[in-house]
Amino acid sequence: MPLDVKDGLKVWQRRDRNSQLAIWAVQFAAVAIFVYCWQLISDKTIWMFVTDAPRQAADMASRMMPPKWDYLSTLWIPVWDTIAIATLGTLMAIVMAFPIAFLAARNTTPSKTFIRPIALFIIVSSRSINSLLWALMLVTVIGPGVFAGVLAIGFRSIGFCAKLLYEAIEEIDETQVEAITATGANGPQILNYGIVPQILPAFAGISVFRWDINIRESTVLGLVGAGGIGLQLNASINTVTWTQVSVILLVILGTVIVSEWVSAKVRHAII
Amino acid sequence: MSHPTDSLTGRRWKRPPFIASPLLRWGLAVGAAIYLAVAFGTMEVNWSRVADGLPRAQRFLASFFPPDFTSRAEDIFDGILESLWMTVISTVVGIAISIPVGLGAARNLAPRPVYLFSRAVLAVSRTFPEIILALFAVKLFGFGPFAGFLALSIGTIGFYGKLLAEDIEDMDPVQAEAVKATGSSWFQWLNYAVQPQVMPRMIGLGMYRFDINFRESAVVGIVGGGGIGATLLTSFDRYEFDSSAAILLIIIGIVMVVEYSSGYIRRWVQ
Numbered sequence: 025m026p027l028d029v030k031d032g033l034k035v036w037q038r039r040d041r042n043s044q045l046a047i048w049a050v051q052f053a054a055v056a057i058f059v060y061c062w063q064l065i066s067d068k069t070i071w072m073f074v075t076d077a078p079r080q081a082a083d084m085a086s087r088m089m090p091p092k093w094d095y096l097s098t099l100w101i102p103v104w105d106t107i108a109i110a111t112l113g114t115l116m117a118i119v120m121a122f123p124i125a126f127l128a129a130r131n132t133t134p135s136k137t138f139i140r141p142i143a144l145f146i147i148v149s150s151r152s153i154n155s156l157l158w159a160l161m162l163v164t165v166i167g168p169g170v171f172a173g174v175l176a177i178g179f180r181s182i183g184f185c186a187k188l189l190y191e192a193i194e195e196i197d198e199t200q201v202e203a204i205t206a207t208g209a210n211g212p213q214i215l216n217y218g219i220v221p222q223i224l225p226a227f228a229g230i231s232v233f234r235w236d237i238n239i240r241e242s243t244v245l246g247l248v249g250a251g252g253i254g255l256q257l258n259a260s261i262n263t264v265t266w267t268q269v270s271v272i273l274l275v276i277l278g279t280v281i282v283s284e285w286v287s288a289k290v291r292h293a294i295i
Numbered sequence: 296m297s298h299p300t301d302s303l304t305g306r307r308w309k310r311p312p313f314i315a316s317p318l319l320r321w322g323l324a325v326g327a328a329i330y331l332a333v334a335f336g337t338m339e340v341n342w343s344r345v346a347d348g349l350p351r352a353q354r355f356l357a358s359f360f361p362p363d364f365t366s367r368a369e370d371i372f373d374g375i376l377e378s379l380w381m382t383v384i385s386t387v388v389g390i391a392i393s394i395p396v397g398l399g400a401a402r403n404l405a406p407r408p409v410y411l412f413s414r415a416v417l418a419v420s421r422t423f424p425e426i427i428l429a430l431f432a433v434k435l436f437g438f439g440p441f442a443g444f445l446a447l448s449i450g451t452i453g454f455y456g457k458l459l460a461e462d463i464e465d466m467d468p469v470q471a472e473a474v475k476a477t478g479s480s481w482f483q484w485l486n487y488a489v490q491p492q493v494m495p496r497m498i499g500l501g502m503y504r505f506d507i508n509f510r511e512s513a514v515v516g517i518v519g520g521g522g523i524g525a526t527l528l529t530s531f532d533r534y535e536f537d538s539s540a541a542i543l544l545i546i547i548g549i550v551m552v553v554e555y556s557s558g559y560i561r562r563w564v565q
Binding site for chain 1 (some may be wrong): 310313330331334335337338339340341344345347348351352355376377379380381383384387418422423424426427430431434435436437439440441444510511513514517518521527528531543546547550551554
């Protein structure tokens with residue numbers, strides 16, 4: 025423990041000189057990077073618009089009031105579509121993520137040198153492309169509509185579910201697998217009786233968690249034409265009917281809060 | 296699967312079901328089946344359009360290869376850099392703001408009114424997806440990276456503040472009490488009792504949020520929030536799919552690099 029002598033008294037210090045200097049250097053570099061990045065963004069910003077923004081925001085808020093409540097009756101079908109996109113997309117994702125997770129987990133993959141990297145690449149590319157980008161591509165290919173939304177959510181979620189699932193598979197208790205192997209079980213039987221029961225709670229938890237995230241994401245897919253409540257949001261913003269926009273925002277808020285509550289309850293019940 | 300012991304015991308072993316209560320089990324199964332049937336029924340799939348899309352998908356994928364990194368290299372480079380700045384700034388600013396909000400939202404730290412207020416801030420900034428925030432930021436602040444930066448920062452506050460508050464609520468009260476017993480002031484107490492307990496996890500989560508922000512910065516451009524998303528959208532609109540493929544590959548590459556380095560830093564910190 026480093027001590028400093030000040031006026032003949034020993035004073036405790038948290039760190040010795042070298043680590044203190046190292047921390048200062050890191051902090052200095054971080055501040056420098058931050059200032060540099062801020063400078064670059066600020067060059068591309070028209071500050072007049074920014075200083076004007078509070079007035080604009082007040083103006084927008086005043087035009088959103090009061091919400092046009094009778095618009096609500098036309099929103100039930102888009103809300104239903106949004107939930108259907110999230111649910112069916114999640115379903116599609118977990119069906120496809122299940123085998124990929126087994127191929128990617130270090131302890132169950134058939135080949136560490138060939139198949140595991142492929143499975144990991146599928147996981148990474150599915151994860152790094154946002155569902156909105158997937159939707160953009162799918163709308164170009166199969167046309168606008170709910171189906172493109174379902175596929176977009178599905179493709180995006182495969183990587184997420186498979187990643188969490190293969191981490192769960194790698195953390196299983198090997199002694200149970202060994203016990204099943206000792207009874208003379210073959211490969212599929214080991215999988216079915218030794219591994220699957222151990223990861224089933226994690227699997228259910230991951231699915232519900234992803235469903236909750238997908239509800240949130242499917243509300244915006246309509247911006248690129250892939251169905252759901254985003255279509256109405258986009259249309260209302262383009263026609264500057266702000267009283268409808270506020271209703272849509274409230275509906276999205278309600279849907280997201282309800283789905284979060286459901287997902288928290290279900291996960292609480294599982295774990 | 297009959298077994299020699301079956302005849303001795305008179306019954307067969309069956310795997311215990313995942314959901315113990317049979318009523319709940321069958322209820323959930325029937326409910327799920329009905330919901331799926333209705334959901335599929337109401338989903339209007341234009342199958343002829345989808346069938347049209349299949350050869351189109353083939354051409355689409357074919358035009359992705361080989362990815363063209365060169366002909367739009369300058370635009371792509373600018374877009375990627377803009378995304379990276381936006382990610383850095385919004386992560387830093389978001390985390391800086393989320394620290395006081397997170398402290399206020401921890402039940403064992405803050406008085407009740409502050410707690411409720413901070414929780415409300417977190418709930419509102421968490422519910423809306425970044426794209427919707429970006430949409431409104433673009434309306435208010437004009438096109439460009441500033442709008443994207445604001446949207447990502449607000450998203451970061453909701454995410455990071457909530458996790459920070461939960462982590463503080465889970466901390467070991469014994470250490471906190473020991474530091475308090477030395478007669479420390481509130482800030483000293485925060486610095487020596489609370490911060491060391493939550494720091495390792497929070498650094499990891501900060502790296503994770505950086506990763507998320509980069510991925511999101513690729514889409515805020517679609518609604519005009521600057522970054523690589525704008526370049527990507529333009530390349531789609533011009534049917535220059537080989538450039539789009541190049542952009543997507545670069546995004547995947549950067550996400551992989553960030554993910555691996557964040558995993559490395561997290562191991563180093565813990």
